Amino acid sequence: MTPHPLTWLYVPGDRPSVVAKALAAGADVVVVDLEDAVAPDRKEYARAATAELLSEPRPDVHVRVNALDTPWATDDLRTLAPLPGLSGLRLPKVTSAKEVTAVAERTGGLPLYALLETALGVERAFAIASAHPAVHGVALGEADLRADLGVREDAGLDWSRSRVVVAARAAGLAPPAQSVHPDIRDLDALAVSCAHGRALGFLGRAAIHPRQLPVIESAFLPTGREIEEAETIVKAAVAEEGAQALADGRFVDAAVVAAARRTLSLVRRT
Template identity: 85%
Template sequence: MTETTTPTPLSGLRVLDLATLFAGPLAATMLGDFGAEVIKVEHPAKPDPSRGHGPSKDGVGLWWKLLGRNKRAITLDLSKPGGRDTLLRLAATADVIIENFRPGTLEKWDLGWAELSAANPRLVLARVTAFGQFGPYAHRPGFGTLAEAMSGFAAITGEPDAPPTLPPFGLADSIAGLATAYAVMTALAARDRTGEGQVVDMAIIEPILTALGPQPLWVDHPPPGGRPVTPHPLTWLYVPGDRPPIVAKALAAGADVVVVDLEDAVAPDRKDYARAATAELLSDPQLGVHVRVNALDTPWAADDLRTLAPLPGVSGLRLPKVTSPEEVVAVAEKARDLPLYALLETALGIERAFAIAAAHSSVHGIALGEADLRADLGVREDSGLDWSRSRVIVAARAAGLAPPPQSVHPDIRDLEGLAASCAHGRALGFLGRAAIHPRQLPVIESAFLPTNEEIEEAETIVKAAMREEGAQALPDGRFIDAAVVAAAQRTLALARRT
């Protein structure tokens, strides 16, 4: 009896897999599962990192056993003339090439679409990158972890009071691999009709956005449960409460938080007018601004709280010159569970920073008021406040609060000095900054957003943590543990603002 073999759906199809790690190689693996001949092309000295990624059995990485199945492997240095010529000869016999080099890399080696399609007009070239071949982010590096953060997936995953939570496996890469295989088959179907190949431009972030459906819109329309989808504020724009036209301009300036100031920015003889004007403004529930009330030991403070705390347009109260936890508790009991932010502006407030930060569940943050603190301490040099700054930062973190924003830079014309001061504040541990003019906002945001290098480092740390639990060392010798991983996750969550 002769055994017969039923032809597989993709038998006779040749695929060149030039990609590394997950999304691109997974697409090639799936084509191989249905009978395509897949030739894995690796660099002679730098093979696909998935060979050594994660756990292994009998000396073979399990991820490689998954992604390398149904493939024959060869090595080529595509940056050298010999490797280029060999690939062009292979391309002439192939149906599909899958690659995930950074945009422009194949072109630099004279292996772009122009050269490949000239060698084989029926070729389908699938290009898998973080953000696609075109657009403002095209040349930014990125992996699936960043896509999971920027898409909003991490923000809506986990407990409401916990940090954004990443999946314990390569979710975005896997979805992108599935989408790439589907797009390749679509391009091949088009080739059957036209006789011509084409480029498949696959951005890893796009398929996961599709899978999330309308959920990214929850930034504007919060979901009924789960984590709130709001990025951490970086800019807090203060505006005088007795100048409604200026308040209106501030609301359109693009700050993360607008703070209507009834205290330092308003003269004593205009306090009542400022309160009334602010109350009229904040009857609108769509506004969601913060209000800095007058100091709690002044006669205006009780009127501020009684008038403004019930209004639907108030989303937070900033309490100046707080010196004790009892002051915070007294406000919390009157303020309908509004988020409270205590401003520490005296030596006594600094000494009691942790007790104030932990005084009540309504306390969402603490911060310094540096002008009054400077006067209280008699400090002339800016560096004289660094100990107090560090004390507040540590107290906030010890109480489980977000890192505090830096105090205002008073010279609105000195943008260079503002940038330098922000860099110093960021190094101390501040996150974001108060501003008193819209022109300060882009400088502050730029200073506190993570750089591309910091994003890459954070992705490396998070991916390493996904491979195995507990403390471990990266290939370059750096030691990472749970605290380092948590910091990397915060960096990726912050990066999705961009």
């Protein structure tokens, strides 16, 4: 997988032609969705079509399986987990560490990404994030969380957003990706929302249409000024050990240098 994936493109698992287009759309990760995007009477077809797709090795394809308390989840895991084309499983509506551990024990170390979509899931964010070494990430499912909390204004989700960012960091995981922006036409609003998410500590975002990908990538890649500042900091750190002040008076310590190195790690994508 890309060291720092920024774009995660969701695509319905029961539409193989759309999946094929998604694989060529340039997303860092394609997420084949067997859950919300697939009607109950299409679940078995979606699983079979996805199994065929993943029967040979493929780069960076994940599957969002059905929620673990549904009648489809067991077959999803049993059918898909052993396949060579699967890079990770996204687990919807996770509410406990026990659920994640149970999946990890059945899937042989396959990378797992827990989606927190309820108040209870958010409250247990760190326990879930640190439940098992197979957990590679956590993220919010904001549509369901919004409904669970009865939140009408977007700002009402900011506490939950910060909670999952902190939980991921505390568990030693990569920063979470933002949840999807549902309006695929309003790219300006998407850009504003991405900027807000980046300010909260998110890295990258899930998308539901290829046209959203360039906006997301642009929002989370460092700017030219950020790159220049990071290079200055890292060069100063190499030249002298310990805390120091730059020529412009800014104080640089180990934490500042680490942040600069993280910034430069994203530049390799350009």
